[in-house]
Amino acid sequence: MINRIRDIRKEKGMTLADVAAACEPPTTAQTIGRLETGMRNLSLVWMNRIAAALQVEPEMLVRGKESPQPKVVAKLTDSGAESLSTQRDAILPTDLNSGAPLMALAIETSAGEYRPGDQLWLRQLPPEDAPKAINRDVLVPRKGGRFAFGRLIDRQGKRVGVLPPGLGQKQLVVDDPPWFGVAEMLVRRL
Template sequence: MAENNLMQLRKSAGWSRPQLAERMGTSAQQIEKLEKGMRRLTLDWIERFAAAFEISPAAIISGESPPPNAKPVLLEGPSAERMHEDLPIYGTALGAPKMIDGEAVEQTHLNQGDVVGYAKRPVILNGRADAYALYVVGQSMAPKYDEGEIILAETKRPARIGDNVVVYLRARGDDDDGQRARAALVKRLVRKTAAYIELEQYTPPITFRISIDEITRIDRVMSLSDLLG
């Protein structure tokens, strides 16, 4: 987990946890958990802290302590206040598990024609028509991604080994036009060959293979460092 400066920034601003919580519309208990690393610092939380402190989101996880008596200052860089809320969130639902070698692998039903809302677009994605957002369904990628969390994916950059990915499984029978997907898998890419890809999920821990013939495309899930530039 990346280091954060939350406690140092709060103390430098002269705020108590309840005061910061009031500014952010949350509870002092949540602030404490985030400061101590007891709760994962998602992009949404980073944006909210950055807006409260009036600093760049990148400064939240820089790992650099502010000097004594320093006050938060407005820095150049991605700002939550400048983000457009126009990144499409596509509808997802938990599908029937895909049985692979006797193991049940969670699948996601995804309809890219069904935009259920719009997320804030990180500045680095301005003008990028290939980027989109999804709600995570199921628990197979926890604790990396919790159910209900928003992830951002892109089609432009090819996925590399070690990336988290959205793998689209092609439709069957008469519905198979080579492009239409029947379901998607949100997993970690472990290996890729001409015949198959190997994927990993965390809960329960399973590594499995999917034939290339079953796949229409593989989109890369963007990391926090990607989004902060």
């Protein structure tokens, strides 16, 4: 089995020390490094500890040799496209499971930075997490099966204010939404 700890850790922007500190009980960066490289055996106990620290399902840490995985082969910097010193597995947002469900919004008309044909993936969160999503694009359910979509600009008590994309749009206020979806990834065909 090939372990994907390093790829998931890098995709989440964590260092070896970050993962080590997030383990319960905490461990050392050296131990995490040895588990990543296969110098130390990845037992079920370690899989569960590291998966919890990375906030993914334990089975995401390993994959069989037969399953092809897309690769990150280059990075775009100020000086242009540059190759990586070593390629790494591309981790899909659906693989980085935070426990909150994913949903998608189909864009059928241009609105702000969105174009027809775009697909916006959102992570469903409870209303008490609204402060974490201020200034992010959100989808908020409204009464009568309707939705509000736009930048979350305000939260007062059980009310949220959403500014729709595009010029000249007025703020929408939604009372006591049961959840909201925070934009996580934009998929656009080229």
